[in-house]
Amino acid sequence: MGAHHPECPQRLGAINDRLIASGLEAYLEFHDAPLATDAQILRAHSADYLAELRAAVPEHGIHHLDPDTAIGPRTLDAALRAAGAGVLAADLVVSGRADNAFCAVRPPGHHACRSRAMGFCLFNNIAIAALHALDAHGLERVAVVDFDVHHGNGTEDILGEDARVIMASTFQHPFYPYSGDRDAPEHWVNVPVRAGLRGEDLREIVTTRWLPALRSFAPQMIxxxxxxxxxxxxxxxxxxxxxxxxxxVTAQLRALECAGGRIVSMLEGGYALSALGRSAVEHARALADL
Incomplete structure (x- = not known):
């Protein structure tokens, strides 16, 4: 993304370093992400958009798709692997080869719309993974839960009209991308929050808003x-x-009986490196029930 950009390679290094320091890595199984195929990408994105991205890859340097989102000679490969990580994770979890999975990937994905890159995101990794579980594995209902501080507008753009999907989210509002507070599907639970959200506020939202809606929808996977x-x-x-x-919040999702603990989690934001590493590791620890 260029020098001094917050979506930097050191983000994954911070997570890996913290995994090692915590001793948690000894209890986890690691997989290298494959490249997502065109067919997997096209469940979520238009063919024209995929062609436009490929045409935008520069031979050298950095090309900006918008003021926030850039692409370099190897960025598209990285984005295809990020999407492929979610596909592989869905395969592993649906088949029972893994109880659940955390995908430490970049670039992130939840701002990527069907035909537009934005907010550091090229492909909507979480939508691609969810649609793979639905279309390739025949699941009937899945949930997307998004606790990033920004609204997952791209996820809503792609999945908002799919009756097989419920989304539960919190996000600071008004704040980038200035969406999510209106026109969501009736059964979705988008909860905009003011600046200053604290743990007790999140617990109330999850307990009174998210969990009842999720139990009513009964997703087979999260x-x-x-x-x-x-x-x-x-x-x-x-x-x-x-x-x-x-x-x-991870433990609450893991305890939902309808999903049976089947969770695929994918990294989105988090730019304070120490806090990111600590938080991601505690998230992974809760997924692993350790």
Missing amino acids: FVSAGFDAHLEDDMASCALVEADYAW
Whole structure:
């Protein structure tokens, strides 16, 4: 993305370093992500958009798709692997070869719309993974849960008219991308929050809003857009969550009987490197029930 851009390679390094320091890596199984196929991408994105992205890849340097989102010579390969990670994770979890999965990927995905890149995102990784579970594995109902500090407008654009999907989310509002507070599908649970969101606020939202809706919809699998930029230390926004809050909400999702603990989580935001590493590891720890 260029020098000094918050969506930087060091984000994944921070997570990996914290996994090693915590000792958690010894209890996890690691997989290298494959490249997503065109057919998998095209479940969520238009053919014209995929062609436009390929045409935009520069031979050298960086080409900006919008003021926030850039692409370099190898960016498209990275984005295809990020999407492929969610596809592989869905395969592993649906087949029972893994109880659940956390995909430490970049670029993130939840702002990527059907025909538009934005907000650091090229492909909507979580939508691609969810649609793969539905279309390739024959699941009838899935949930997307998004606790990134920004609204997952791309996920809503792609999945909003799919009756097989429910979305439960919180996001700071008014804030980028200035959406999510209106026109969502009736059974979705988008909860805009003011700056200053704290753990007790999140717990009330999850307990009184998310969980009743999720139980009523009874998803067979849950896909998590795991953004950690609502953390107290992250100056990308103005919220005040801490690692324990992410662990708590993860445990609540894991305990939902309808999904049987089948969760695929994919990294979205989180730009304060130490807070990102700590939060992602506590999220993974809760997924692993350790």
